[in-house]
Amino acid sequence: MSTGTTSRSWIPPLVFGLTLLNSWALFEELVVDRQGLWRYMPFYRVGAFCVWDVAALMTVLGLITALRRSGRL
Numbered sequence: 001m002s003t004g005t006t007s008r009s010w011i012p013p014l015v016f017g018l019t020l021l022n023s024w025a026l027f028e029e030l031v032v033d034r035q036g037l038w039r040y041m042p043f044y045r046v047g048a049f050c051v052w053d054v055a056a057l058m059t060v061l062g063l064i065t066a067l068r069r070s071g072r073l
Helices: 011-035 051-070
Strands: none
């Protein structure tokens, strides 16, 4: 009898990635935007998708890939 764990092996990385992206969004909103740090960040766009968001997304995807390859996630 199969437990079905192999068919749901994508759920932990997905949840981990969404948690990290949510943390980035909160950091942007609560720290960068409210404190005015966006003035010192080149190519940052307040309230819009920008290069910094792409960098955060690529970092999360790279981290998930590295953890999956090492067998930790």
